[in-house]
Amino acid sequence: MRWNIDPQSLAETILQGDRLALARACTEVENDSAAGEQVISTLFQKSGKAHLVGITGSPGTGKSSIVNQVAREYRLRHPDSRVAIIAVDPTSPFSGGAVLGDRVRMRDLVGDEQVFIRSMATRGALGGLSRQTTALALLFDCAGYELVIIETVGAGQSEVDIVRLAHTTIVVEAPGLGDDIQAIKAGIMEIADILVVNKADHPGVEATERALRSMLEMAQGRIRINTGHHGGELGMTGKSIQTSPAVAWMPSVLRTVAIENKGTREVVDEIARHRVWMEINGRWSAKEHLRLRSDLVNRLKDQLFDHWLGKFTESQLEGMVEQVMARKKSPYQAASELLSKV
């Protein structure tokens, strides 16, 4: 059943806590529809309060169990709060739907009306996953959700992009997952605010912890000598200490056995501690600025393209693609030529 959407009344219904209305708005936002934009624009002034927590790591580390326990513990501590979970599943570029969602693991949270779980159905758009995820997080923020957990499976480039836009990034590891994982950790290590060794009852936990600490040192060393603008954004560098009064955040390494709910309370403590640190050191608004600017720029790019495309017919664009196919023009030359006609 598809009913007519009045974004204004949809927004009001969401504020009243209607979960069906929120689910509907999620779909609109994922579909990049005008209605989704209007719902967010209507509620936007209420946003800016949510703590966005990204959680990532290799397959098999038990991220979902940690998300489960963190959400539960947070709700126990803050009975009036709402928690949203965005599970970014690797999905089919064809079917447009999540294949094996993480919902099934979230049994502990079922029945808690203040927890909203959304499994992302990506549409395979180039660079679209990260954009959709931030838009969805913004919607939850607008709807009064105070904790928004973004769980990404794997640690590819999109995943790094997604967690870069969160306030707090948790990287999860588990003992005995093989050598290749080292390479993946290296990339993500530099954006980690909290490190968790899950399945800490398994053999090899000391070795994993040791490896994490030494990679952390490597990463910190590399950040310290990097004098580019990125360091300043996150304030973890020697450089940014010179230019701002920020005290560096030192990621801690925590052990958990999430399925037995061991050590997860300390994770929630650490998330809270990181939030306080961010607020004191001006990092909260720096992150916000980075994310909103990136939202704005992406939106501009899309709208410019749509606007421009309206001046041409599909067959004109297709004709240029044919010339590229025939090797008469390179894609660069074709783009310049099309643009020169505007």
Place this chain on the structure above:
Amino acid sequence: MRWNIDPQSLAETILQGDRLALARACTEVENDSAAGEQVISTLFQKSGKAHLVGITGSPGTGKSSIVNQVAREYRLRHPDSRVAIIAVDPTSPFSGGAVLGDRVRMRDLVGDEQVFIRSMATRGALGGLSRQTTALALLFDCAGYELVIIETVGAGQSEVDIVRLAHTTIVVEAPGLGDDIQAIKAGIMEIADILVVNKADHPGVEATERALRSMLEMAQGRIRINTGHHGGELGMTGKSIQTSPAVAWMPSVLRTVAIENKGTREVVDEIARHRVWMEINGRWSAKEHLRLRSDLVNRLKDQLFDHWLGKFTESQLEGMVEQVMARKKSPYQAASELLSKV
């Protein structure tokens, strides 16, 4: 040392087989520079011959060893050919460089002047990885490389985007890598042309193979009922069989022990077989069309944005970001307002 670049003479030097010139052009292309574009535009009419093979899978499956053996075997069979390997490493968004490259594993290929290995250093651009990789693949195609292997570590959204643009996609699995990997496979399974179970001397190989086959059946079933346009692009659907005479490609499941060079010759056979199938069924040019169109559209988006940005000062854009930060406007409203001033 940074010397002046004359794209025209750089292009000529590349055609003479100069590896240093090619490496230099790779850097220009990765940096998205005007010189990089000009080199590709100069050589573009020579392109369209390279077979782009994407290889992906979870960490620990031994992808690099397979790439190594496939490149070696291909060179043995085609002594006059050139092979390029693009290793897309998960890298730091800060350092701008690959942290642990796959080069170290490629010992067998060292000394073969006709094999060129490039480890991708991504710059953390949203959606940029996939764009850079296709541009690099196009450069190798222009430079006369007949086989271009793109190895992606992990299986996130960017990785799916990357391999979607290859002619042939190989998905690698290994026994005993845990449950969560199933979820990852599901997303990538639908774009797999060849499935490889590596480390086939390890226990559990039958179970892995069985799981792969059943996921393959699931994926094929899902593709068959999907009547959208995506199916038609790849011609693996019931729908596209009705609209085109293409015979469906049935991905086979091959076993390898790559570090002992067992089974890798069959992988090379299968790659060749897939190429022939594509050419006969019009899929080769369909893939080409999809990739070049996507190149052109992305280029247009970037150029439109650059052109538009030139009309504003950075402080005007920044002023709008501040209004968004102050919750006076949503990112959508801000984008529309900025655009209306053009």
